[in-house]
Amino acid sequence: MLDVTDPLRAPPRQPVFNIPGIVATLAVAMLAIQFVREYILDDSANIEVLGLFAFVPGRYDPTAPFHLPGGIGAEIWTFVTYAFLHANWVHVGVNMIWMLAFATPVARRFGTARFLAFFCVTAAVGAAAHLVTHADAMVPMIGASASVSGLMAAAVRFAFAPGASLSARRGIHADQMPAQSLGEAFRDVRVLAFVGVWVGVNLLFGLGVSMPGAEDADVAWQAHMGGFFAGLLLFSLFDPVPRRLRHEKAAG
Numbered sequence: 644m645l646d647v648t649d650p651l652r653a654p655p656r657q658p659v660f661n662i663p664g665i666v667a668t669l670a671v672a673m674l675a676i677q678f679v680r681e682y683i684l685d686d687s688a689n690i691e692v693l694g695l696f697a698f699v700p701g702r703y704d705p706t707a708p709f710h711l712p713g714g715i716g717a718e719i720w721t722f723v724t725y726a727f728l729h730a731n732w733v734h735v736g737v738n739m740i741w742m743l744a745f746a747t748p749v750a751r752r753f754g755t756a757r758f759l760a761f762f763c764v765t766a767a768v769g770a771a772a773h774l775v776t777h778a779d780a781m782v783p784m785i786g787a788s789a790s791v792s793g794l795m796a797a798a799v800r801f802a803f804a805p806g807a808s809l810s811a812r813r814g815i816h817a818d819q820m821p822a823q824s825l826g827e828a829f830r831d832v833r834v835l836a837f838v839g840v841w842v843g844v845n846l847l848f849g850l851g852v853s854m855p856g857a858e859d860a861d862v863a864w865q866a867h868m869g870g871f872f873a874g875l876l877l878f879s880l881f882d883p884v885p886r887r888l889r890h891e892k893a894a895g
Contacts, residue, residue: 697783765793772869793874
């Protein structure tokens with residue numbers, strides 16, 4: 644007989660498409676928006692959508708020669724709504740693949756409300772990082788990459804913890820294992836390697852390397868960095884799983 648109370652025993656098989664409802668809802672919403680923009684709206688309507696919902700740093704420049712639609716409301720909501728718009732099907736597809744991979748364990752751990760709040764916060768920090776580095780730009784920034792980056796960072800905070808999905812012994816409740824503290828994370832070679840590779844890839848974007856779906860546009864790598872480090876540093880504010888006690892850490 645198996646002891647079902649043992650958190651480190653081999654987990655049962657999971658359905659291949661065991662995606663939390665909130666993650667599926669976000670993915671469907673982004674795909675539906677892309678479909679409407681691609682096949683239903685004309686060019687002028689698409690420009691109007693970008694003016695209302697894309698993140699445009701020049702919107703906040705009081706000396707700009709013209710004003711974008713939406714007023715003060717758009718100055719607030721575009722910090723998040725830009726994440727639901729994409730340049731083309733390749734762009735949205737790439738973001739969906741990464742989002743499904745990393746958002747799934749985070750959503751299982753956080754629950755719907757915390758997950759949505761985390762998604763919005765990392766999107767907003769990504770937009771703020773872009774604003775700081777592109778203060779007067781009138782080119783719209785779109786795409787879920789900043790939030791996806793934040794979700795990647797959040798997953799890293801608990802994926803290598805004892806009993807978690809990337810630990811030596813995956814537990815039956817891998818997504819609910821107590822996370823590493825920030826200090827532990829920055830002492831973990833696996834976490835440092837992941838962060839190092841991720842930062843290196845984004846620095847390549849900064850040097851002009853393009854990503855799939857964005858060959859004709861600059862990659863907003865500063866927004867990626869903002870979202871990622873927001874996810875890494877703010878994870879504990881959203882995490883509902885209690886921290887391990889010190890003697891439990893030593894025993895693990």
